[in-house]
Structures are given as structure tokens and as C-alpha cells.
Amino acid sequence: MAAVMEDAAENLLAVEKVDLRYGQSQILWGMNLAVRRGSCTCLMGRNGVGKTTLLRAVMGLAPTFGGSIRFHGQDLVRQPAHQRARIGIGYVPQGREIFPQLTVLENLQVGLGIREHGLSEIPERIYELFPILKQFLHRRGGDLSGGQQQQLAIGRALVLEPELLILDEPNEGIQPNIVREIGDIIIRLNREVGLTVLLVEQKLPFARRLGTDFVIMEKGRWVATGTMSELTDEVVKAHLAV
Ligand SMILES: Nc1ncnc2c1ncn2[C@@H]1O[C@H](COP(=O)(O)OP(=O)(O)OP(=O)(O)O)[C@@H](O)[C@H]1O
Numbered sequence: 371m372a373a374v375m376e377d378a379a380e381n382l383l384a385v386e387k388v389d390l391r392y393g394q395s396q397i398l399w400g401m402n403l404a405v406r407r408g409s410c411t412c413l414m415g416r417n418g419v420g421k422t423t424l425l426r427a428v429m430g431l432a433p434t435f436g437g438s439i440r441f442h443g444q445d446l447v448r449q450p451a452h453q454r455a456r457i458g459i460g461y462v463p464q465g466r467e468i469f470p471q472l473t474v475l476e477n478l479q480v481g482l483g484i485r486e487h488g489l490s491e492i493p494e495r496i497y498e499l500f501p502i503l504k505q506f507l508h509r510r511g512g513d514l515s516g517g518q519q520q521q522l523a524i525g526r527a528l529v530l531e532p533e534l535l536i537l538d539e540p541n542e543g544i545q546p547n548i549v550r551e552i553g554d555i556i557i558r559l560n561r562e563v564g565l566t567v568l569l570v571e572q573k574l575p576f577a578r579r580l581g582t583d584f585v586i587m588e589k590g591r592w593v594a595t596g597t598m599s600e601l602t603d604e605v606v607k608a609h610l611a612v
Contacts, residue, residue, distance in 0.1 A: 381440075382407040382534055382566045383428065383459075388437035390420075390427055390590075397423045400437070402592040403585050405534065410560040410567040412581035412598075414610060420590040421570045422464055425538050428568075429461050430454050441534070460527035464538040464570075468522050470512025474503050477511050481526035495563075496525045499555065517548030524555065535559060537569045541576065549576065556580055574606065586610065 383405040390398035397420045405411045413421050426432040428439055430451035439446045446454055455461065468477050478492050497504040500521045506514065511522060520540055527535060540556070541549045557580055559565045571577040577584065577598075584601050586594040586609045593609055 380406055382442065383568065384438075384440045385424070385428065386438050386440075388424075388427060388434045388439060390423060390432060390434045392423075392432075397590050398427065398434070399590045400592075401587065401590065404595070405566060405568050406583060407566055408560075408564065409582045410556070410569065410580050411583040411585060412569050412571045412577040413585050413587070414571065414577060415587040416610065416612060417572075419587050421587065422538055423590075424587070425461070425463075425536055425568075425570060428454075428536065429459065455530060455532075458530075458533040460530065460532035460535045462520075462523045462527045462535070462537040462540060464542065466519050466523040468511040468519050468526070470510065472511055473508050474511060474514070474522055475507045477522055478503070478526055478529055481529035492529055493531060496528055499528075499558070500525050515548075516544045517551065520544060520548075520552055521555070524552075528559075532565070534566045534568065537567070539570050539572065541571075541573065553580055574610070577601075 381404045385401060385403040388398055388401045389396065401424060403413070403424065413424065415421055423432055427434050430446065430449060434447065441457065441459060469480065472480070478496065482492065502518055503522060503525050506518070511519065514522060524537070537556070540552050544552065553576060556567060556569065560567045569580070578601065581598045583597055584595065585592065586605070588609055594605055
């Protein structure tokens, strides 16, 4: 019992035995995932194993059946998506999903719009982290480069000052020289700002550089987990190599 309670305190997010179907196809099968407070956890697995689906389930964007999803020990399953953002989970979806017609400022304000007590200021920290956003505040989102759009998507996910930041393949479609920059930003958020990070990442060197922990899934199931130093070549060969 003591061990269970310790685990609950240590894990900011805990997904246990979650099942999920899209129509007739079952995508997640008794899926487990634990995200240690303060960690940068990389969720890994081959294409189509259900990584994005799992993140969407955590955000309340895809309904689950069975199992539990706990944040701070509190079950999220009955909480609508907007509520999950409000209690401290920031989400950067695959493909970024910024609004191309809105300005940078308006995109950031979209992130604030769900705050319970009306609009407040964009925290200054966002501009410290991403000076380019301040410089381009009145430029349209669609006119930014891929890397700048990714900074905007991360900035938008941070305006409510979450404790947990979830990112779905933040490097997809970004030039290699910018990938390093995005990596530096995520490391800084995790190690300096103290955010817990859960990240879907396909590229091993990037995951090894950023991650403190890993979780691997296969065909909708949890198959391996550990600290990044335990992600040996054998584990990679067994579960990640194509
Ligand atoms: N809205 C949907 N309706 C039906 N099936 C879906 C839907 N979204 C995803 N799927 C299916 O669910 C499975 C898991 O997809 P998902 O995108 O979660 O995998 P992934 O591990 O994130 O893949 P990738 O690495 O390619 O992004 C796939 O077989 C996919 O075709």
C-alpha cells in the first residue's frame, strides 16, 4: 500500500488499463503510461501503434472505455477537454494546429480564452522563451516559418502556465537546423522552468538527448518503460527498429 501511495505522489500523470475504440477498431488495449513528476518522458513506438491516440485520450479529445487517467491523482475521465487544459495540462498537437489567419497575439489569446476568470495578460515568460513571438506579435500565424509556428504552438500551450506539457512530434516538418533549437527549448522548459514533459518522438537521437524516461508501445499496448539510460540497443531493436 505504501508503495502504491508513493507511486501516486511521484507520478504526475498515470494512465492505467485504458481501452479505446474508433468505431469497430480497437486502438488502445489496457494501455498503461506513467509520467514521473519533473521527467521528460518520451512516448515511442513504430508508426500507427496509437501514440497520438493516447495523447488525445489524455486530453479528452478521444473517448476511452475502462481504466483510468489520473492527473495529480484526480481521475480525468469525466472531465471535458477544456477542463483538462485548465487544471494544468498544456497540449501541442501533431501538425501544430495554429490559426493561420489570426495574428501571433490572437493565437496566444486563444490559449487564454478558456481561463475561468476572463482574459488576462500573456505571461511575459512566453516572450522571454520565444523572443521571435514578441517581434512578430502582429504578423499572421500563416506567414511564420515552420519552426516559428512550432514556437507559437508551444507558447500557446504555455499561456495557462501548465505543470505538464504534452507535445506530439514537435519536429515533424521542421528544418533540421531548427530541430536543435526546439530541442533546446524543451530541455530548458523541463530542466530550468521545471515543467514535466510528455513527448511523442520518433527520432532516437532527439529522444536520447531530451528524455529522462521512455515508454514504448506496440499495437496499442504498453511494452516497455524505463529511464533513458535503460533504452539499450536491444530494446530499440526489439520494439522500435523497422
Ligand atoms: N479518427 C480516427 N478514426 C479511425 N481510426 C483512426 C483515427 N485516428 C487514428 N486511427 C487509427 O488508429 C491507429 C493509431 O493511430 P495513431 O495516429 O494514434 O498512431 P501513432 O502511433 O501516433 O502513429 P504515427 O507515428 O504515424 O503518428 C492507426 O491504425 C490509425 O489508422
